[in-house]
Amino acid sequence: MNSAATLDNLVSAALLGTRGSADRLPALPDELATVLSPAGRDAETRLLDAAAAATLCSRAGAQAREGIARCAASPPDRWPECSPRAAAILAQAFAENLHPVLVEWLELAAAARQRPPHHLLPQLLEAAAARRALRPLASQVVDERGDWLMQFNPRWQFASPTAEQPEQVWQLGNRQQRAEVLRTLRASDPAAARDLIATTWKDDGADERAEWAATLQIALSDADEAFLESCLDDRSSRVREIAADLLARLPGSQLTTRMIERAAPLVAFHPGEIGKLLNLKRAVQPSLEVTLPAAYDKSWQRDGISERPGEKLGQKQWWLLQIVGGVPLDHWTNTFGASASTIVAAAPSDFATVLVRGWLIALARRPVVEWIEPLLAASETKSIWNAELLRAVPAARRAVLLTALLARQEQPYGQLQQIVAAWRPFDVALSQAMLKACDPALLLLTESYFSMHPQALAELDARLADWRGAPSERRRADQALNVSALRRDIHREFAA
């Protein structure tokens, strides 16, 4: 009997206690029995004596294990390691959760073809596992060592194509794994992804069907129309809504055609006339004539137009809003033969709000550059500008637009923050426009120090350094100055 087994027997005896079983101590191996002197001692002492001896024997006699396989070593990296200062900044970005600095670091490292030191790879892979947007950059920068390391942690296996077939995961995986596979496949082979959805459509629950349908937004094309059209008859209202929304994003879809037909009698355009002095004719401004729909048509329901307003709004205005939102913006400019700004300006004052909101829905579905500025200028501050839409604004127009928005003095800073984040990184012109138009407090509130072009950071620093704000604002300013210093350092470290 070895010492480990002896010890286990002693543990069993000790658990129950020696009371009443004093003479039934487990047998000891001879080697141990001879060094202990049981004579005259109580059972407790004898048990503890034996346990001490067995403990020491088992510790002293432990053996190494054979047959633990070493894994194949990582191949050598392709890129050189970044500078120690760059590595220190990366560590700080992790420690202080400076996400935009992390993104910038990865972009610059990828461009400079340098990699982080190996000891920071686990944190980098962990960050990429938590944030999908980091993955393409992270997979580039982690180099061979990172690719090698991923195999040891299931959470990190986002970059390597799954060893399993997508079909297998789709049939057997949990919802999260299935969503992951679907998104990946949709990006590379949209048709195959749609076919994959169809294989389990009948058996999937309403929540899952809604999620799969929403995934079609990735690489959406006319090829998806037939499937989405069939979704308009789905049992779940959520699925119907998503399908209608996606179909409205396809300019050539039957749903879009139906929307255009519905809108035709509702909105008419009267072009203006230029005044002619000699004929004594006065100029006429272009105008839109709006006719509210008379009654709710049952066929609208299927195309996602709801009968009852989801908010405090007249019922007929609510229908108008939804129909206008389903018409591609190009349609108006082409049919009316007028520019977007003319059309927006032509909206009659009593319907302006509803029309602008409808156009904003259409704009969110399919950004049309020409419409962005007039609508941004005409919209109420409450309207939601998503990042996708903001990124559709051409870089050359951003400075002008931002200045115009700031001049309105009514932007809640949250929305500005959104704009500043969506347009990250700023070019020089935009940075200078921002510096010119904003006081230090607003520069801080919008976290513009993450977005500014590196060449503009010196001026940002100068503005913040001289500024005397409240103590809480001073702390923010300190944070901004830290970030600014880190960003300039990474640009310097990765330059040349």
Add this chain to the structure above:
Amino acid sequence: MARTFTRDDVLRLAPDAGSAKSGQDLAQVRKWGLLEHDDIALWGECQGSGAKPYRVQIDLAEPAFKCSCPSRKFPCKHGLALLLIYATTPDAPTAAAQPDWVQEWLASRQARASKAAEKQSREPAPRDPAAQAKRREKRIERARAGLADLSAWMRDLVRTGIGTAPGRGFEYFDSQARRMVDAQAPGVARLVRQLGSLASAGAGWQRPFLEQLSLVHLLTAAVERFAILPEAIRADVEGVLGITTAADELSELAGVADLWQVVAQEVELEDRLRVQRTWLYGAKTERVAQVLQFAHGAAAFDNTLSPGTEFEGELVFFPGSGLRAVVRTQQPNFAPLAALAGLDRFDQLLDRYSAALAEFPWLERLCLPLRQVTPARVDERWWIVDATGAALATALGDDAGYLLLAVSGGRPVDLAAEYDGQRLRPLTVIVDGKVFSLATNLADAA
């Protein structure tokens, strides 16, 4: 050539997590009006909340800190920040001649050091060995009475069955531990408190609990027979009880000269006391040494011993066969480890451990440098494999495990690891001359 530091070296000096954070925030060149250095010292001026900037200076040899700020943390955030700047952007401070205030401080340090050396070299106060022996005897006597009670308490627990231990609550163990403190046996108090933790450790608690209980029992048995024990074992028993050896007694013992390699360091919290454990390995004598430092609250540790460095010098081991030692003399030049001395195979490690355990049964852990061993992850657990293919399980958590794997790339690395008779606990890994700590540090944890 002045000593160099890494960012981790500096953060390890922080008295607490808050100081580490503030130090990093302040480690921005722009926050410093003055940033200068020479080969001996580093100094700067940092604008604080007052009108006058704080004057911060660092003696790079130790490193030792001085700052004109009112903080009672030591080193303060300004000192940490200054050294952090030096560690991460060595070009930032400009080389310059020492200003008066730095010269004055260094001179006063020098004066203090020579005074202390003089005091040490002077004839030590005449010791009275007889009186000392009598004091010791008295302490053993007190401990013996306390441990007799402890023995009765343990036997009672075994009689009713240790299965009742988890249900008894921590106070059951804590009150017993307090009695051991009263009996002037703080070392035993710690072991008894550990019993309380082991009992509440959840699934699989039984065996470690009985192991620990039996070793405390062995201690009570040893104290009972103290008079007939050999001198070396008596010293060991005194050490485990927590009866410390006075500095003047240590000064009479022979030192062990060697090229001492600092292989690992960790800081643990033991009963509101921070304990810094530094492991050293003699490149020539192959002896293992453990240097302990204790600090209350935010007090600082002496930071001379930094993992991954080596120095020629002399250690004095505490009496007995334990590993504890203090540094007696050290050459001022700490150099990065040139080549890690140590073992190449696990059978050597197991032999060393068995031999050490045979001499000192209360050995809790032995830290040894291991050369060219490979980490592996099998069955969701972390293993270390030596060149012969023998493997030992580790106590690594995932954070440290992935870090070790990442820096190794699946190739053999040099490691310093504690072994406790069951599992390895890697504390330091060295790859291409770079040193990474795998130990949990208080500054990181908080």
